[in-house]
Amino acid sequence: MNPSNSPPDRPADNAFDQGVAWLDGHFVPLSEARISVFDHGFTRSDATYDVAHVYRRRVFRLDRHIARFMRSLKSLRFEIPFDSDGLRALLLEAVRQTALDDAWIMMICTRGRPPFGSRDIRLCRNNLIVCVVPFIWLATPAQREAGLTATVSTLVRIPPHSVDPRVKNFHWLDFVRSIFEAQERGSDLAFLCGEDGRVTEGAGFNVFMVKGGEVLTPADGVLEGITRASVLDICADEGVPARVAVFDAAALRAADEIFVTTTSGGIVPVVRLDDRPIGDGRPGPVTRKLNEIYWRRHESAPWSEPIDI
Numbered sequence: 001m002n003p004s005n006s007p008p009d010r011p012a013d014n015a016f017d018q019g020v021a022w023l024d025g026h027f028v029p030l031s032e033a034r035i036s037v038f039d040h041g042f043t044r045s046d047a048t049y050d051v052a053h054v055y056r057r058r059v060f061r062l063d064r065h066i067a068r069f070m071r072s073l074k075s076l077r078f079e080i081p082f083d084s085d086g087l088r089a090l091l092l093e094a095v096r097q098t099a100l101d102d103a104w105i106m107m108i109c110t111r112g113r114p115p116f117g118s119r120d121i122r123l124c125r126n127n128l129i130v131c132v133v134p135f136i137w138l139a140t141p142a143q144r145e146a147g148l149t150a151t152v153s154t155l156v157r158i159p160p161h162s163v164d165p166r167v168k169n170f171h172w173l174d175f176v177r178s179i180f181e182a183q184e185r186g187s188d189l190a191f192l193c194g195e196d197g198r199v200t201e202g203a204g205f206n207v208f209m210v211k212g213g214e215v216l217t218p219a220d221g222v223l224e225g226i227t228r229a230s231v232l233d234i235c236a237d238e239g240v241p242a243r244v245a246v247f248d249a250a251a252l253r254a255a256d257e258i259f260v261t262t263t264s265g266g267i268v269p270v271v272r273l274d275d276r277p278i279g280d281g282r283p284g285p286v287t288r289k290l291n292e293i294y295w296r297r298h299e300s301a302p303w304s305e306p307i308d309i
C-alpha cells in the first residue's frame, strides 16, 4: 500500500550534511543555520512555519503550502522580503542546492528581537529561515503497512480562540504532554479533544474516520492540513462520500476505519484506539485506496512538479 521503495525510516547519520539552509540572504550548511537565543521565536514561540515535501525529486502541492504560509504571516503581522512567486523561487532553488530525492522544505518566520532594552515587538526585524532536510517520516514502512495505535488524550487542545490552529505554530506544549501520555499508555499517537469534547488533531497530524462508507474529518479547531485537503479532493474526484464534521471520542471509537494525515508520511492507518481494535484491527479498504491514490498523485502534474527542469 505504501511505495515499495520507500526511503529508510530514519535518515543516515550524515543526513544533516545533505541539507541546506537559507537565512539572512545566504545559503549555508544546515549546521551553520543559527538564530539568536534572544529571538522571540525561541523565547516566546512567536513564529510561524510551514513544511512542504519533495518525493522522488518532485515537489508536492507547493503553491498550497506557500498560500497557507502567506496567510499565517499576515495573521501574525510578520513581514518577509518576498511575495509568493519570490518565495517559491527561493524554495525551489534551496532544493536544487541539495541532491536529496525525498526531503522536507521548511519555511519558518520568527519575530526576531527588539533593540536591546526595548519590549516593543513592532521594532523586531522578522527572520525568514528556509531549511531543506532529508524527509522525516511519522511512521516506519512497517508501521505504515500494519497501522499505528492511538489513545484519546486526557489533555484539552489549546482553544482555537486563544491560539488559532489554522496558523501553523510551535505552541506544542499540549502536544508534547500528549506524546508523553501516549508513550506511557503504550500508544504510538494521541488524539486531543477540544474543551467541548470534539475531536481535534494530534501532534503534527489531522484525524479522519470512516463510518458507513463515509469519510469524516473534524471541521474546525484544527490546522487545515494540505494532506487533509488532498484526501478531501481525492474523495471528491473518486466519488467517495466525504465531509468535514463535528464528532466526539465516542464516535471515533465506533469508527470502521481511522487514519491520520500529514506531510510527514501521507495517510497513515490507525488500527487500535485505547486498546480496542478499529474494524478488524487492520488497515481498512478506504484507507488503503486513498493512500494508493495519494502516492500516485505524486507522480505527475498538477499536484506535483519536477525540481530539476
Ligand code: PLP
Residues within 6 Å of the ligand: 051, 201, 202, 203, 204, 205, 206, 222, 223, 224, 225, 226, 227, 228, 261, 262, 263, 264
Ligand atoms: N495538524 C498539525 C497540528 C500539524 O502540525 C500538521 C503538520 O505538521 C498537520 C495537522 C498536518 O498538516 P499537513 O498535512 O499540511 O502536513
